[in-house]
Each structure stands twice: as C-alpha cells, then as structure tokens.
Amino acid sequence: MKFPMMIATSVTALALGHTTQAAEPLKVGISGEPYPPFTYKAASGDWTGFEVELAHSICAAMERECEISPTGWSGIIPSLNAGRIDVIMNSMSITEKRQRVIDFTRPYYFTPGAYVAASDVDIDIPDDLDGLLMGVQSATTNATYARRELRDSGVDIRLYDQAEQVNNDLLSGRLDVILADEIAMAQFLERDKAEDFEIKATAPRHEAYGEGIGIGLRQDDDALQASLNEAITAVIEDGTCASLSEEYLGTDVCVYD
Template sequence: MKFPLMIASAAVAMSLGLTAQADAPLKVGISGEPYPPFTYKAASGDWTGFEVELAHAICDAMGRDCEITPTGWSGIIPSLNAGRIDMIMNSMSITEQRQRVIDFTRPYYFTPGAYVAASDLTLDIPDDLDGLVMGVQSATTNAAYARRELRDSGVDIRLYDQAEQVNNDLLAGRLDLILADEIAMLQFLDRDEASDFEVKATAPHHEAYGEGIGIGLRQEDDALREALNAGIAAVIEDGTCGELSEQYLGTDVCVYD
C-alpha cells in the first residue's frame, strides 16, 4: 500500500539521484514470524502492519519500490550481510553490539520494554522476581537487558525463538510473566484471552535498549543509508509516520528529533 506525501517524493528522489525505473526493488527484511501490530499477514495473505506500511512510504519518498522479504529472525542479520536482503525493518534496536556487524539509519520509533503478568499477581519488580519464571524472545534488546540486569534477581529466564510462543506460554500458565516491547504487549492485552493479564511495569532506560529503532544496513551501504535517512525524515515531517503509528499502535511513537 502506498501513501501520498505532502513533501513531493519526486523532489526527494531527484535530490538523491534515485529513480524507480533505474533501480531494482529494495528487499526489506522482516521476520517470517508475525509480530503484530508491526508486521503480520492480512486476510488477503499480504504482509501489513505499522512497519510494512512505513517501509513502503519511505520507499515512495525515495522514488524506489520495496519488496517485503520474510526471513527467520535469528538469521536476519546474516541474511543482510550475505546480500539476500537490502535492509532490516523489523523493530530492531540500534545497539552497540549490533553496530559491530551492521550499520543503522537514524531511529524512526522508540518504545520501552514492559513486564506483563496476571492481574492478580502482586509484583514489585525486580524485588519480587525471585522464584518466578519469565519468558523473553531471544536475540532481542529485552533478552539482553534481562541477561545483564536480572540474573541476580532469582528469576528463571526462558528464551524463545518467537514472540507468539512467549505469549502462548504465559496464557497457558507455563510462565509467570514476560518481558517484551510495550506496544506489542498492549496489542496482546487487547485479546479476549488476555483479559486477566496486565502491564506490571516498564523497563528503565538502559544501554541494552540502544538509541531507538532503526533500519539495519550493511556497513558499506553509505549511499543507501543517506537515502533512507532522507526518506525517514520526509515521512516523519509530512505526518505519514505519525498517522500510521496512530492507526496501528494507537499512539505516536515516531522519533521527531
């Protein structure tokens, strides 16, 4: 789905020396495991969500076409560096550890991690974590934070490949709580089956969470990074990012500075 820009995309494309006719579609890497409301499949079978639609809007601003290319989350960085995708746009935080192997654009959104547990469970985090079982998706900033800051709390940290596996084990009673992206958790709590759960706390600002969410790129792709930064600026300045954020997330999480 394409979105009109108040800033003329043709002017942005001309300033970057880019045209849709001259360049092949950019392969936008997302996790093959749905991550609603950021990336998921619509009833039609097409991928949609906040980041999918924002990716198309950014490509429009650049005068480029995008091709959504699902891959496994655990192998998404190797896929990028092997040239199977051109960029990663899948709620990937800009962290020092990741910057050792890939590059990033400027951040386009930011949300904290959130702890979710049963409504009737009284928790003072991290003091009351001793003896509890907590689920976290592996290879995420939440997993990095848990490893660094919660190992001495007595909590049993269990890592999962997919976010939905974590959610399902919480609902099934196999976990006492989970730590995950706050926006994704608010969407999860809107489900009928999650009516007995709530956000207990949010994680504090920590270096494990990095500088926000950016588009991951190969370190040598300087021209693409500059073009994407211009595209991100365009969709933020003309309100497209904010509109999509309100539509899919119910709040504006775009990074304006």
C-alpha cells in the same frame, strides 16, 4: 572522432545502468514470524502492520518500490550481510553490539520493554521476580537487558525463538511473567484470551535498548543510508509516520529530531 562517440556510449550505458539499479525494488527484510501490530499477515495473505506500511512510505519517498522479504529472525542479520535482503526493518534496536556487524539509519521509533503478568498477581518488579519463570524472545534487546540486569534477581529466564511462543506460554500458565516491547504487549492484551493479564511495569532506559529502532543495512552502504535517512525524515515531518503509528499502535511513537 570515434573516441568521443565511445565516451558518449559509455556514459549513456552507465546512466542506463544507474537508472536500472535505482528502479530495482528494495528488499526489506522482516521476521517470517508475525509480530503484530508491527508486521503481520492480513486476511488477504499480504504482509501489513505499522512497519510494513511505513516501509512502503519510505520507499515511495525514495521513488522506489519495497519488496517485503520474510526470513527467520535469528538469521536476519546474516541474510542482510549475505545480500539476500537489502535492509532490515523489523523493530531492530540500534545497539553497540549490532553496530559491530551492520549499520543503521537514524531511529524512527522507540518504545520501552514491558513486564506482563496475570492481573490478580501482586508483584513489585524487579524485587518480586525471585523464583518466578520469565519468558523473553531471544536475540532481542529485552533478552540482553534481562541477561545483564535480572540474573541476580533470582528469576528463571526462559528464552524463545518467537514472540508468539512467549505469549502462548504466559496464557497457558507455563510462565509467570514476560518481558517484551510495550506497544506489542498493549496489542496483545487486547485479545480476549489475555483479558486477565496486564502490564505490571516498564523497563528503565538502559544501554541494552540502544538509541531506538532504526533500519539495519550493510556496513559502508553509505549512499543507501543517506537516502533512507532523508526518506525517514520526510515521512516523519509530513505526518505519515505519526498517522500510521496512531492507526496501528494507538499512539505516536515516532522519533522526532
């Protein structure tokens, strides 16, 4: 008689444990350095932006809460694998190199890299890069592309830890051109200080840019990956992704099946 009761007790405990685990907030890792319009702090001090709001929508579709967890970009993958965050959702491209150490969900958006320089500079890219100083944020797909494809162009590539450092050095004249995400650059060019700059060209599709932007998670976390993929598909199909994209980016960058 006691044996079935013990089984029932154990099953109940497991069920409660599962419920508790499922109710825990999902720690969503983003870079501690703002990356508008994808991730940045509102006047209230809370994090917002296209990916932050999309993360909350994805969590809602999973019936979980999001806990936005800023960390340094250069250490964001180690933080994931160390268990300090559960996922990475910060414009991280799905690339073969990254897939050696982490897994990804299906892509949820894609944009190309863009070259930005002063409007009054007549430049044909990549032919006229020889002798110019070009800024790129390190540990990004744009940096990988520049390293693989632009070394022979004669351009002097300067790597930076933060995207805003690249932008500021372009504005101050310490750089001739920068290579960064096209959507981020479109937003950057709306600033008053950047009125004399423009996008000169976009980078071609290249293996360095991977398959698009996905949510990074630890390898073999199959259950979470399946839940995230289902939730991403849901927020894309119901129009949530497109609505947020139009609100924050001015265009629809969502990846549809």
